Amino acid sequence: MKLTSSQVLVSPLQRQRLKLQLGLGRLLRARFFFVVSALLVGFLVVCALVPQWIATFSPTDMTDATLQMPGWAHIFGTDQFGRDIFSLLVYGSRQSLLTGVGSVLIGGLIGAILGLIAGYVGGIIDSILMRAIDIVMAIPGILLAISVSVALGSSYFTIIVAVSVASVPGYARVIRGQVIAIKSRAFIEAARAVGTSHLDMMFKHILPNCLSPLLVMGTLGIGSAILVGSSLSFLGLGEIREIPDWGTLLSQGRGMLTVAWWIAVFPGLSITFLVVSVNLIGDELRNRLDPKGRKG
Template sequence: MTQMESPAVPSMWRGRKRKTVRMVNGRRSLFSRLLIAASGLLLACLILFAIAPQWFAPYSPTEMNTSAILQAPGESYWLGTDYFGRDIFSLIVFGSRDALLVGISAVLLGGSIGALIGATAGYAGRMLDSLLMRLIDTLMTIPGILLALTISAVLGPSKFNLIIAVSVSSIPGFARVLRGQVLAIKSRPFIEAARANGTSHFSILFRHIAPHALSPFLIMGTMGVGSAILMGSGLSFLGLGSISEIPDWGSLLSQGRSYISVAWWIATFPGLAITLLVVSVNLLGDELQAAVGPRKGSTKGGDSK
């Protein structure tokens, strides 16, 4: 009797193990969905802040209340005030515009230039490919933050120069990714057919190859926004950001470090805003990659219509 029942024991344990694994995976999936939803909600709020900050900020970012200097977070000032008596929450709300503007603009500019260089190098090949990629490899030997820091120091502090500096540091990554995509696609049968039909190189590159290379570009661009925001805030922290009556988050963080022992909230909340924004953008980038990843590279001749 015992000998007949014993084989059922391992199978029972395997069943329990599978059930446990399913429960753990289910909880992870639920947690992941909640995290993505929270990230999307936070990002949506920050975008609304950037579009219409006057609707959400309880005070003007330039309003100074000398009777409320260095006031701790409370009912009147939710996140406290700075050394000028300005409301920290209002400064963060108005500063979200610069943070998103720098991040998105730098990725659009750097990504477009990098994609153009990479696509041209990959499609042209031979000497032009070697020349362009030698330039990209040279840029990649310089750390991105150091390259952006050097450009900002040379051009001087301003919002436009900050965008230029951050965008230049993002060019090499986009160029290498797009070159790899073009090299993989240009040898496909439908590209050869387009060449045989006399289609121009410009049309082949932008009508047939570009749509198939769009997914990795969008994924990299989404993740690049977070890196650009972080880099832009770092340069502002060093005094190389925009010069304005309304300080951006990096400038607030830099100014608040002098008061960290007596007014911790001045530096803490802008730093928390930067962290939450970057993490939210990166999580959404990961979700986008997971969503389009299985279809990436599935290029067929019939897709080129």
């Protein structure tokens, strides 16, 4: 009697080989996206550091080729003032990257200190700080960032501060949980037994053991910070500069979508690719530094 394909039994060895092939395929796809993301972010870092090496025109040059479609002369087209869109994106990448990195550094530092104090001290201090964090977390992040920007006035520094304030609660919550778990371990009890001071306990023994989740969260937070910062610039809450950032370019092009779609589309795509790339890098860091939390 001839067996059908559904009746063929798979041996344990074949099953293991199939699992290995599927796992290897998934690994190669993950590594491919990680490498592509790293190359894109690296290219944007080069654009931010030495834009004159990449840009084909000066961002302030106004030519007679106004509203020119993408082509050989201007690969991303020109705007209503005759400025090259590609050059504007290259020079504007510095502000967008600084917004993401600066916001994560400031928000992560403040959040880590608050979480460290709350988790280590405990008691009434922990309750007060966490209730304040709960109140801030009850406000949507973009709404909180808009409120801070309006209160402090329109400037580039204001955007960084606004995005930082909105990110503090998340870092504080994560670090507090890590501190509570770490401070009950044996090496902390040993350090306390030999008379280690509270400051040394917090910053030399506990905080270094919290850096892995903080690094992963910070990497993932860069993408969100860039997105929120671009949104604030899009709403006109950023500083009007001679060289606009990507959010400002997107805002300037939204009213000309039917006439010159490329003015808004290419800044929008740049923001999307950068945020996705940074998030993919953050996912890979999480898989490497936190194997228990990796996705199947």
